[in-house]
Amino acid sequence: MRIILLGPPGAGKGTQAQYLVETYGIPHLSTGDMLRSAVAAQTEIGKKAEALMTAGQLVPDDVVAGIVAERLERPDCKTGFILDGFPRTLVQAQELHKILRAAAMPIDVVISLQVDEHALGNRIEGRAMEARAAGREVRSDDNPEVLKRRVSEYNGKISPVVEYYDSLGLLHAVNGMGDIAAVSSLIDAILSSTRFSINSGQQIADRFK
Numbered sequence: 001m002r003i004i005l006l007g008p009p010g011a012g013k014g015t016q017a018q019y020l021v022e023t024y025g026i027p028h029l030s031t032g033d034m035l036r037s038a039v040a041a042q043t044e045i046g047k048k049a050e051a052l053m054t055a056g057q058l059v060p061d062d063v064v065a066g067i068v069a070e071r072l073e074r075p076d077c078k079t080g081f082i083l084d085g086f087p088r089t090l091v092q093a094q095e096l097h098k099i100l101r102a103a104a105m106p107i108d109v110v111i112s113l114q115v116d117e118h119a120l121g122n123r124i125e126g127r128a129m130e131a132r133a134a135g136r137e138v139r140s141d142d143n144p145e146v147l148k149r150r151v152s153e154y155n156g157k158i159s160p161v162v163e164y165y166d167s168l169g170l171l172h173a174v175n176g177m178g179d180i181a182a183v184s185s186l187i188d189a190i191l192s193s194t195r196f197s198i199n200s201g202q203q204i205a206d207r208f209k
């Protein structure tokens with residue numbers, strides 16, 4: 001199963017992705033995590049991304065698409081994957097389309113987690129408190145000012161991505177305001193019906209039109 005998770009910062013993408021990893025045994029590809037590793041390792045990409053991330057701005061499309069393309073080549077993606085945090089712009093969605101078409105691996109489903117924006121601040125604050133309590137470092141962008149910027153970056157760029165997947169008939173909106181298990185079961189229901197329609201035998205070439 002090839003899944004894209006969409007949703008603003010704090011929507012619960014990472015939490016639900018973890019559930020999907022355990023349930024379906026497919027890898028979780030988070031561009032945020034990949035970029036944070038690149039920053040920690042101070043690779044060339046990490047050095048380019050660091051200041052942008054700390055300011056809550058997006059890293060350039062080609063940089064992120066390059067990281068994703070490389071990751072998708074690894075053998076664990078053959079049986080499927082969960083993309084989290086990518087694509088975030090229409091250009092990224094188009095790049096992804098090219099990468100997946102070349103690999104004959106069409107996206108099966110796009111799940112958009114819908115949340116009340118007022119709840120996002122509390123969720124991010126909770127995440128920062130949990131990290132502190134566990135002695136982990138708090139993300140440099142998990143603070144109220146940068147969060148505002150991240151949410152507005154997200155909202156400003158995501159609409160054409162949502163429209164794009166909607167026009168392909170892949171988009172499913174899920175209410176992300178319930179508790180974790182409730183959201184997971186909404187996602188499960190969508191994935192079951194998606195699997196049913198995939199198995200109904202539409203050719204891969206048709207799914208790239």
Ligand code: ADP
Pocket residue numbers: 008009010031032033035052053054056057058059060061064084085086087088089092141150
């Ligand atoms: P968020 O909770 O804000 O969605 P992520 O962990 O997904 O957090 O991403 C953190 C930061 O990494 C973003 O604010 C952005 O700077 C960068 N980033 C992650 N994914 C992308 C992407 N697809 N395109 C551009 N920048 C990205």
